[in-house]
Amino acid sequence: MHSYSLTAPAKINLYLEILGDRSDGYHELVMILQSIELADQIDIRSLSTDDIRVSCNHPQVPQDETNLAYKAAKLMTERFPDVFAQFGGVEITINKQIPVAAGLAGGSTDAAAVLVGIDMMWQLGLTHPELQELAQQLGSDVPFCIAGGTALATGRGEQLSPLPDLDSLYVVLGKYRSIAVSTPWAYKSYRSEFGDSYIRKTEDLESRAAQVHSGPMVKAIANKDGSEIGQLLHNDLEKVVLPAYPQVSQLRDTFQNSGALGVMMSGSGPTVFALCESQAQAQEIEQQIRSKIPDPDLDFWVTKFCSTGIRII
Ligand code: ATP
Numbered sequence: 237m238h239s240y241s242l243t244a245p246a247k248i249n250l251y252l253e254i255l256g257d258r259s260d261g262y263h264e265l266v267m268i269l270q271s272i273e274l275a276d277q278i279d280i281r282s283l284s285t286d287d288i289r290v291s292c293n294h295p296q297v298p299q300d301e302t303n304l305a306y307k308a309a310k311l312m313t314e315r316f317p318d319v320f321a322q323f324g325g326v327e328i329t330i331n332k333q334i335p336v337a338a339g340l341a342g343g344s345t346d347a348a349a350v351l352v353g354i355d356m357m358w359q360l361g362l363t364h365p366e367l368q369e370l371a372q373q374l375g376s377d378v379p380f381c382i383a384g385g386t387a388l389a390t391g392r393g394e395q396l397s398p399l400p401d402l403d404s405l406y407v408v409l410g411k412y413r414s415i416a417v418s419t420p421w422a423y424k425s426y427r428s429e430f431g432d433s434y435i436r437k438t439e440d441l442e443s444r445a446a447q448v449h450s451g452p453m454v455k456a457i458a459n460k461d462g463s464e465i466g467q468l469l470h471n472d473l474e475k476v477v478l479p480a481y482p483q484v485s486q487l488r489d490t491f492q493n494s495g496a497l498g499v500m501m502s503g504s505g506p507t508v509f510a511l512c513e514s515q516a517q518a519q520e521i522e523q524q525i526r527s528k529i530p531d532p533d534l535d536f537w538v539t540k541f542c543s544t545g546i547r548i549i
Contacts, residue, residue, distance in 0.1 A: 238281055238282040238357065239279065239280065240280055240281075241277060241279045241549040242277070242278045242279075242352060242547065242548055242549060243275045243277060243278075243546070243549055244275055244334075244345040245271045245542055245545065246271070246272050246274045246334040246341060246345060247269050247270060247271050247272065247345070247377065247381065247502075248269075248270050248272055248409075248503075248509055249269060249270075249339075249471060249502050249503050250268040250270050250386075250469055250500075251268035251453050251468070251469070251471070252266075252267045252470065252471040252473060253267070253470060254426055254434075254473075255441050255444050256436065257431070258391075258392070262392045263392070263423055263426075264391065264435075264445075265389070265390065266445050266448040267388070267390075268387070268389070268399070268454075268457070269393075270402065271381075271385055271544065271545060272340075272407060272539045272542060273539045273542045274340070274409070274537050276333055276342065276345065276346055277330075277333070278329070278330055278349040278350065279329040280309075280354065280357060281326070281357075282324050282325070283324050283325035284325075285324065286320070288301075288309045288310060288328070289327045290305055290309075290329075290330065291327075291329050292331075292332055293330070293331055293332055294330075294336060296416075303330075303346075304343035304374060304375065305330060305343075305350045308348075308370075309328060311374065312350075312351065312354045312355075312358075316360065319360065320358075323357065323358050326357075328350060330346055335413075335507065335535065336416065337417060337418070338502075338505075338507045339417065339501065339502040340502060340503065340507055341503070343375075344374070344381050345377075345381040345545075347371070347378050347381075348371060348378050348379075348381035351367055351382065352367065352382065364382075364383070368382065368394075371394075376392040376394055379394045380393065380545070381545055382545050383396075383398070383544075383545045384545025384546070385543045385545065386398070386399040386400065386457060387399055388448070399457050399458070400460070401543035402460060402465075403540070403542055403543045404460070405462050405465075405497075405512065405513065406512040406514060406515050406518040406539070406541070407510065407512060407538075407539055407540075408491075408509065408518045408521050408525070408536060408537070409502075409508070409509050409537040410491065410510075410525060410535070410536050411507040411508075412483055412487070412506060412535075413533050415481060415483065415506045417477055417506045419504040422473050423473075425476040426475065426476050429475070429476060430475065452468055453465065453470075462497050463497055465497065465511065466496065468498075469499070473501065473503070473504050474488075474501050477501060481505070484506045487508050487529065487534070488508045490528050490529055491508055491509075491521070494521045494524050496512055496517075496521055497511040497513060498510070515538065
């Protein structure tokens with residue numbers, strides 16, 4: 237086939253702990269990542285020229301070589317020059333539904349979809365480890381986005397251990413349209429404020445990461461215990477993002493009093509999510525928050541956990 241349509245789900249972080257610095261300049265992290273049904277649609281098709289073209293319906297998303305989907309296609313053309321010469325260039329159309337710069341890995345999941353789509357279109361038959369290796373070149377969240385579901389991520393976020401599926405829970409996401417948080421800014425601010433408390437010794441980093449592997453959150457996920465998961469939600473980046481963005485902090489407080497199983501900011505924010513046991517509870521909480529904060533700049537999404545990453549439509 238010369239064209240494919242793919243669903244590229246967003247993710248939320250159920251857990252994000254910053255352990256320390258790495259020699260490559262990134263942070264050593266322990267995260268629990270969860271795919272949600274809120275997704276972009278990516279259409280890719282072969283071109284008769286050797287161009288890579290990207291178009292997107294969202295004004296904040298670049299349509300040039302800085303788009304992560306473009307970078308994913310470029311990487312494939314560099315890795316597989318003979319196949320590229322045979323099949324020609326690639327046109328990528330992004331139907332953006334995931335809010336941008338929101339802590340939901342919107343760009344990363346688009347890039348993951350392009351890797352999977354080109355693998356299919358060029359009949360490369362790449363193995364999962366081969367796709368993961370390509371994904372790592374593009375960003376820390378891209379490897380997770382390929383298979384999605386529920387996973388524990390260590391290192392920069394690229395070392396993944398799958399966890400049992402959690403597809404019965406719902407979330408309400410809240411995000412101010414006019415607020416975007418830069419992920420590099422959030423991590424840099426965390427380093428300058430909390431760098432003194434970083435774990436320095438490699439063996440201590442490893443034992444801390446191992447504790448999370450067998451810790452209470454992983455047990456709660458194995459037991460599919462929504463209330464316990466809600467209690468154990470954690471995100472170190474809240475410590476720098478919430479003080480810098482009082483509106484986000486206020487939104488979080490309002491969600492906190494809504495009766496949800498738990499409330500947390502996702503990734504580097506500014507999206508705040510409330511964990512819910514049913515769609516009805518999620519819709520009720522959305523209405524409650526809308527009436528408490530009647531701000532036209534505040535958008536909401538009710539969506540469900542999902543157990544898959546990139547899917548071909
Ligand atoms: P993460 O959670 O992985 O840190 P994010 O969800 O906070 O990411 P993105 O939506 O990926 O953030 O956008 C971050 C920046 O990347 C945006 O400001 C945008 O200009 C740029 N960008 C490049 N490619 C894309 C893409 N395909 N979709 C969205 N943003 C993109």
